[in-house]
Amino acid sequence: MLVFFKFLGEKVFQLLAFLGKISIFLAESIYHALYPPFKFRNLLRQIRFFGNKSIIVVVFTGAFSGMVLALQGFYALNKFGAEALLGPVVALSLIRELGPVLCALMVTGRAGSAVTAEIGIMRITEQIDALTVMAVNPFKYVIVPNILAGIITFPLLTAIFDVVGIYGGYLVSVHALGLSEGTYFAQMELYVDMEDIRIGLYKSLSFGLLVTWICTFMGYNTGYGARGVSRATTNAVVLSSVVILVWDYILGAILL
Amino acid sequence: MIEIIELYKSFGTQEVLKGVNLKINDNEVTAIIGRSGGGKSVLLKHIVGLLKPDRGKILVKGEDITKLKGNRLDEIRSDIGVVFQGGALFDSMTVYDNVAFPLREKTKLDRKTIHEAVLTALNDVGLLGMEYKYPAELSGGMKKRVALARALIAKPKIILFDEPTTGLDPILVHSIHKLIRDTQQQYKFTGIIISHEIPEIFEISDKVAVLHDGKIVEVGTPEEIKNSNKIVVKNFILGIENGGTE
Numbered sequence: 346m347l348v349f350f351k352f353l354g355e356k357v358f359q360l361l362a363f364l365g366k367i368s369i370f371l372a373e374s375i376y377h378a379l380y381p382p383f384k385f386r387n388l389l390r391q392i393r394f395f396g397n398k399s400i401i402v403v404v405f406t407g408a409f410s411g412m413v414l415a416l417q418g419f420y421a422l423n424k425f426g427a428e429a430l431l432g433p434v435v436a437l438s439l440i441r442e443l444g445p446v447l448c449a450l451m452v453t454g455r456a457g458s459a460v461t462a463e464i465g466i467m468r469i470t471e472q473i474d475a476l477t478v479m480a481v482n483p484f485k486y487v488i489v490p491n492i493l494a495g496i497i498t499f500p501l502l503t504a505i506f507d508v509v510g511i512y513g514g515y516l517v518s519v520h521a522l523g524l525s526e527g528t529y530f531a532q533m534e535l536y537v538d539m540e541d542i543r544i545g546l547y548k549s550l551s552f553g554l555l556v557t558w559i560c561t562f563m564g565y566n567t568g569y570g571a572r573g574v575s576r577a578t579t580n581a582v583v584l585s586s587v588v589i590l591v592w593d594y595i596l597g598a599i600l601l
Numbered sequence: 602m603i604e605i606i607e608l609y610k611s612f613g614t615q616e617v618l619k620g621v622n623l624k625i626n627d628n629e630v631t632a633i634i635g636r637s638g639g640g641k642s643v644l645l646k647h648i649v650g651l652l653k654p655d656r657g658k659i660l661v662k663g664e665d666i667t668k669l670k671g672n673r674l675d676e677i678r679s680d681i682g683v684v685f686q687g688g689a690l691f692d693s694m695t696v697y698d699n700v701a702f703p704l705r706e707k708t709k710l711d712r713k714t715i716h717e718a719v720l721t722a723l724n725d726v727g728l729l730g731m732e733y734k735y736p737a738e739l740s741g742g743m744k745k746r747v748a749l750a751r752a753l754i755a756k757p758k759i760i761l762f763d764e765p766t767t768g769l770d771p772i773l774v775h776s777i778h779k780l781i782r783d784t785q786q787q788y789k790f791t792g793i794i795i796s797h798e799i800p801e802i803f804e805i806s807d808k809v810a811v812l813h814d815g816k817i818v819e820v821g822t823p824e825e826i827k828n829s830n831k832i833v834v835k836n837f838i839l840g841i842e843n844g845g846t847e
Contacts, residue, residue, distance in 0.1 A: 471689035478649050478683045479755075480675035481706050 370562045374492055377484040384490055391494035395456045395557075399502055406451050407444070407506035411513030414438055418514075419522050428522075432529040433536035435514035436507075440537065440545045444507040445499075446593050449552035452502060453585045457560040460491055461581040464564025465574035473565070488565065492557040499553030500546055507545065544600045551596060552589055559585045602627055603648065603759070603791070608657035610643060617643050618654070619815030625808075627758075630785055630792035632802045635812035636837065641795040642686070644812065645761050648793065649681055650674050661759070679707060682752030682760040682790075686767055688744035690736040696723070696747050697732035703755040722750040725784060742773040746780065753784060760785075762794040766801075774798055778805045799838055803827065811837065 418434040464487060467473050476483045511533075518524040563581035567573045608621040617640040625631045633641050646652040648659055650666050658665045661677055669677060683689075690699050700719045704710055710718075723729050726746040736744060745765055752760050762781065766774040778798075782805040785792050796802045803809065803823035810820045813833050819826065829835060836842075 466692075470687055470692070471685045472691055474646075474651055475683070475685060475689035475691075477651060478678055478681065479703050479706065480678045 366566070367558070367562050370488075370565070371558055373484055374488050374558070374561075377482060378489045378493060382485065384486055387486060387490035388493055391490045392498055394459075395452065395491075395494045396498035396501060399452050399455055399498070400505065402451050402455055403448055403502045403506050404509050406447055407439075407509035408513040410443055410447055410506075411435060411439060411510030411515075412517045414443070414510070415514035415517040415522070419518065419524075428524060429528050429532055430536075431514075431518050431522075431524055432531075432533035435518070436511055436533045436537045437541060439507050439510040439514075440541050442593070442597070444503045444510060445545050445548035445552055446589060448503045448506040448549065449499060449556060449589045450586055452499065453556050453560070453582055453589070457556050457585055458578050458582050460557070461560045461564040461567075461578045462574055464488075464491075464561060465567035465577045468565060468567050469570060469574060483565075488561045491561050492554065495553035495557030496550060497553070499556070500549040503545060503549035544597075547600065548593060548596055551592060555588050555592060556585045559588065602660075603793075604658075604660040605644075605648070606658040606660070608644070608647060608659065609655045610640075610647065610652065611655055617815055618647075618657075621657070621812070621815070621817055623810055623817050623820065625791065625793060627791050628789050629807040630781070630794060630805055631808045631810060632794045632796055632806040633810045633812055633817075634797055634799065634802060634837070637797065639812050640815055641812055642763055645683075645763050645793065645795050648761060649678065649683055679755070680758045682755060682757035684745065684748045684752050684760065684762045684765050686763045686765075688736070688748040690744060690747055690751070692736050695733050695735055696728065696739070699736070699747055700750045700754055703751065707755065718754055719750075722754045723747075725753065725787070726750045726780060741768050742777065745769070745777055749777075749780065749784065753788060756788060757790060759791045759793070762792065762796075764795050764797070766796065766798050774801055778802070781805055799840070800827070813837070 414435045415431060418431050418438075419428060422428050422431055422434065464473075467487065473483045473487070476486055515526075515529055518529050519526050560581045563577040563584070567577040603625040605621050605623040605625075608618050609616075610618040621640075621644060623633075633644065635641055643652060647654055647667070648661070650669065654667055657667070659667050662680070664673075664677065666674070666677055690696075691702065694702070697719055700722055701715050704715045704718060719732070720729065723732065726749050728743060728746050728750065731739070731743065731747075736747070739747065749765075765781065766777050769777065778801055781792065781794070784790075794802065794806065803826070806823055808820065809823055809826040810817050811826065811829075811831075811834050812818070819829055819831055819834050821829070826834060827838065829838075
């Protein structure tokens, strides 16, 4: 029994230490984001990395998410004779939930993992130390541009995801399932409010911060050698994915 | 002058530095030698403020660097260059961009002046013509040369070398040592070299300090160290295991 409590106590202390460390990391990032000099060139490069290079994967995921939503939604709504509501079902599911969540998960897998690995390698090959001794703050040069790029690009990518998803849903609903084009869009216009779009925007903004915060933190505090980097990358992706889903629920409950 | 006074550092229960005392004179090359894992690199990281000690002081330009933070620490650091063990070159940048980096980030010099400074630094380390190669395309010796060029370009008053010849063949070891000596005479910097290249390191050092078991056990000219009566120093120079006691 004593061993169990000792184990439990150690885990609790480890968790508290981790939370403290990651909070200080965020506080330091915010500080360096607010005070000059600003590294605009690095920010633009990271916006391109997160945004531009993620578009293809976001478009594919968005299109098929919308298509499958339409397919399954039609099946369910048909049972109640409510197929006319397929447009709003697809749009609301995408805008409020699936768009921000799936987009964040995809970008975490594509760009978040790469950011962790890159910063991790910079750490183990002493490139971070080299920046520090050259009096170039690594937070300003490496961490802040990534976090800001995440906050800027996630909502934009989510918007692309939503639009492509709605169009995918339209293709299946109208051209495969025979729903009228007017019904699909008119009902959508009727039921989707600005509030729904705002909720999706808040979610994607917060996911952008969470994912880049976790991924940069894991890379910056990576362990030793190749195994340390691989472990940091895995932990970053797993933790980001779990946090996305948990935070989605919490934010959803608050904003509902 | 750099003065290290009673420096202590532990990682968990492992005591690495146990009261290091050392004076490093200006415009001289001081080698810190000792066995691998003996705390040499830890000592070097303290000198540049990458690690904070548990106790003790490091006076650089009369200021205790262990107590400094923020801009003041950065000001002191701008007078210090570091050549890391693996070079620590930015692998996403070309040789040219690596060498230009300190000037681009820390000065307001125009593009033409930076270009000339980069070419001069690369010429000094014998790498002119390699500007547009990436670090991954360079040999170990070339990487160390680029790292030296990057350290030299800002004309620091102090340059720290963390095992600059580890992993190189004897000819390259000699060539890097000669390069350090030549550039030191040209740029007149204070050099601190962490090394265990015996006896080659004696040829380029004005002073040698032996770090053993977390303490400096002897400091002197290369000749004095070679003729030392201390068993631990003798054994280290002769490569005899069981370093012995002071």
